[in-house]
Amino acid sequence: MIDTDSGFVTVLAKRAEVAGWHLSHSAGPVPPRDLVALKLNALLIDPVVLGDEAWPYLERVASLLPELGLVVCTGRSTVAQRVRGLRLGLDDWMTKPCHPEETLARLEAVARRHTRGRREAEGAPLSAGELEIRPDRFQAFVGSEPLELTRREFELLYLLAEERGQVLEREKIYQRVWGYAMAHGDRSVDVFVRKLRQKLEKRSPSWSYIHTHFGIGYRFEPEPAGIVEEELRAAPEVTTPPAEAAQDDSSSQIVHKTFTAG
Amino acid sequence: MIDTDSGFVTVLAKRAEVAGWHLSHSAGPVPPRDLVALKLNALLIDPVVLGDEAWPYLERVASLLPELGLVVCTGRSTVAQRVRGLRLGLDDWMTKPCHPEETLARLEAVARRHTRGRREAEGAPLSAGELEIRPDRFQAFVGSEPLELTRREFELLYLLAEERGQVLEREKIYQRVWGYAMAHGDRSVDVFVRKLRQKLEKRSPSWSYIHTHFGIGYRFEPEPAGIVEEELRAAPEVTTPPAEAAQDDSSSQIVHKTFTAG
DNA sequence: CAGGTCGTGAAAATCCTGTGAACAGCAGGC
DNA sequence: GCCTGCTGTTCACAGGATTTTCACGACCTG
Numbered sequence: 296m297i298d299t300d301s302g303f304v305t306v307l308a309k310r311a312e313v314a315g316w317h318l319s320h321s322a323g324p325v326p327p328r329d330l331v332a333l334k335l336n337a338l339l340i341d342p343v344v345l346g347d348e349a350w351p352y353l354e355r356v357a358s359l360l361p362e363l364g365l366v367v368c369t370g371r372s373t374v375a376q377r378v379r380g381l382r383l384g385l386d387d388w389m390t391k392p393c394h395p396e397e398t399l400a401r402l403e404a405v406a407r408r409h410t411r412g413r414r415e416a417e418g419a420p421l422s423a424g425e426l427e428i429r430p431d432r433f434q435a436f437v438g439s440e441p442l443e444l445t446r447r448e449f450e451l452l453y454l455l456a457e458e459r460g461q462v463l464e465r466e467k468i469y470q471r472v473w474g475y476a477m478a479h480g481d482r483s484v485d486v487f488v489r490k491l492r493q494k495l496e497k498r499s500p501s502w503s504y505i506h507t508h509f510g511i512g513y514r515f516e517p518e519p520a521g522i523v524e525e526e527l528r529a530a531p532e533v534t535t536p537p538a539e540a541a542q543d544d545s546s547s548q549i550v551h552k553t554f555t556a557g
Numbered sequence: 558m559i560d561t562d563s564g565f566v567t568v569l570a571k572r573a574e575v576a577g578w579h580l581s582h583s584a585g586p587v588p589p590r591d592l593v594a595l596k597l598n599a600l601l602i603d604p605v606v607l608g609d610e611a612w613p614y615l616e617r618v619a620s621l622l623p624e625l626g627l628v629v630c631t632g633r634s635t636v637a638q639r640v641r642g643l644r645l646g647l648d649d650w651m652t653k654p655c656h657p658e659e660t661l662a663r664l665e666a667v668a669r670r671h672t673r674g675r676r677e678a679e680g681a682p683l684s685a686g687e688l689e690i691r692p693d694r695f696q697a698f699v700g701s702e703p704l705e706l707t708r709r710e711f712e713l714l715y716l717l718a719e720e721r722g723q724v725l726e727r728e729k730i731y732q733r734v735w736g737y738a739m740a741h742g743d744r745s746v747d748v749f750v751r752k753l754r755q756k757l758e759k760r761s762p763s764w765s766y767i768h769t770h771f772g773i774g775y776r777f778e779p780e781p782a783g784i785v786e787e788e789l790r791a792a793p794e795v796t797t798p799p800a801e802a803a804q805d806d807s808s809s810q811i812v813h814k815t816f817t818a819g
Numbered sequence: 820c821a822g823g824t825c826g827t828g829a830a831a832a833t834c835c836t837g838t839g840a841a842c843a844g845c846a847g848g849c
Numbered sequence: 850g851c852c853t854g855c856t857g858t859t860c861a862c863a864g865g866a867t868t869t870t871c872a873c874g875a876c877c878t879g
Contacts, residue, residue, distance in 0.1 A: 378658050387663075397639050400643035445856060511708055744869085751826065772877085
């Protein structure tokens with residue numbers, strides 16, 4: 296909540312706590328970047344605090360954090376202003392003075408969609424192929440050997456594994472792992488996929504987990520595959536016609552190379 | 558929209574059309590299961606129409622169609638009523654008289670929020686003839702064999718299949734698949750239709766899916782092909798295609814039946 | 820039959836991804 | 850304070866895959 300009306304803030308905070316939410320408050324503008332780390336469900340804001348920068352600020356927040364419920368609550372306003380705000384990406388526009396209970400109900404309505412999708416089963420380990428992914432340790436293991444993933448690497452792997460079998464677009468991945476919208480041309484996802492593949496390869500060489508879908512993104516699906524490499528090394532030129540018994544779908548569009556660079 | 562205020566309905570319908578939406582209207586309650594078939598983005602409703610059944614009705618609609626944006630617009634109301642409504646599953650509650658433009662903006666905001674969180678609805682596969690089109694994989698299958706479509710190819714096929722039976726103009730197709738207006742003389746759509754037809758033919762030779770409408774565009778409609786063969790009568794018997802990979806079909810000239818513009 | 824429209828194949832241009840490495844931010848140890 | 854190791858980000862390049870463009874001939878309509 297970004298507002299200077301301390302009385303309103305106090306009352307709302309109390310009600311929110313009762314309803315099982317936590318309300319954090321600022322009396323001045325918060326840089327959009329910092330909002331990311333807060334992992335909010337919804338943001339209630341009085342644009343008076345922002346002064347002239349109100350519109351650009353709201354627009355930026357709305358585009359950077361598309362999943363965030365964004366509600367304005369302010370004094371007098373014209374229809375044109377409200378329409379502009381809503382078209383810009385606001386989810387609701389309330390007029391002061393507003394009843395705390397209704398404010399809360401509207402914030403909940405706005406955040407409902409967002410919270411509904413969240414998993415309750417956090418902490419339950421996932422297994423995939425030789426992998427065991429343990430959210431309680433922020434780590435993945437093959438047997439008892441950890442992959443030694445960093446925080447982001449783990450979160451990326453966990454997200455992919457949760458959505459096993461689905462092709463996830465880069466933008467979606469970035470949105471969910473990094474928490475805000477991906478800038479055009481950002482290669483972070485690719486780089487982290489490479490790091491993950493390296494560490495996966497190191498501990499579980501005979502399986503392939505992350506598959507590339509050209510022009511779209513990645514798909515997580517553990518597949519035992521390791522025979523190919525030996526065959527290639529033996530006969531670099533002529534390849535025997537591949538047995539068509541392979542029943543796995545979507546093979547040729549997958550670009551993952553196990554080709555070595557040295 | 559469910560409301561008896563015909564003036565408001567008329568005005569709103571006009572504005573909605575301008576904004577690119579279609580508004581359908583009823584002056585009485587619509588059974589919730591009839592709403593399903595309408596595939597609405599949002600429902601605007603004045604509970605006065607519903608009488609005593611308002612609360613149960615709203616609750617039922619909200620739980621039956623969680624993806625539907627549900628907005629109430631009515632006369633006097635208490636805070637308690639609004640809170641009850643919002644907690645029940647409403648997305649917004651407006652007070653009459655309300656400005657048409659703001660109403661529209663709020664409906665758009667609500668619809669936007671819902672389409673944003675919608676993941677499973679987009680993942681629903683379409684089937685057509687022997688085809689199964691799976692958005693979760695950005696791929697189409699015949700049985701378990703993928704067509705190996707590229708991204709653009711898939712999006713084109715998906716668009717056409719979504720609008721099954723409708724004749725789509727090239728400009729409209731381009732606009733929706735490429736995301737911007739088609740330049741005069743651009744043949745991209747034609748080229749991609751050819752690629753699609755090739756890949757469809759390869760995996761599902763006995764069906765025809767994409768039909769040309771001369772001077773207009775294309776129509777997607779799966780049809781078991783038999784008519785064409787009668788007209789040709791050149792090949793009395795169908796040679797069994799080689800089981801491996803028959804990529805040489807240069808000899809047979811394929812005729813696509815076209816339809817007049819009327 | 821003329822003029823515009825469409826199917827086709829291939830070349831050209833563009834885009835995408837894997838990869839290695841440089842760079843910045845940060846925390847801890849000396 | 851300074852160095853060091855670890856993370857995460859950004860950059861540039863190369864090899865492919867994909868998309869666009871082009872030319873040509875066949876086709877449809879009036």
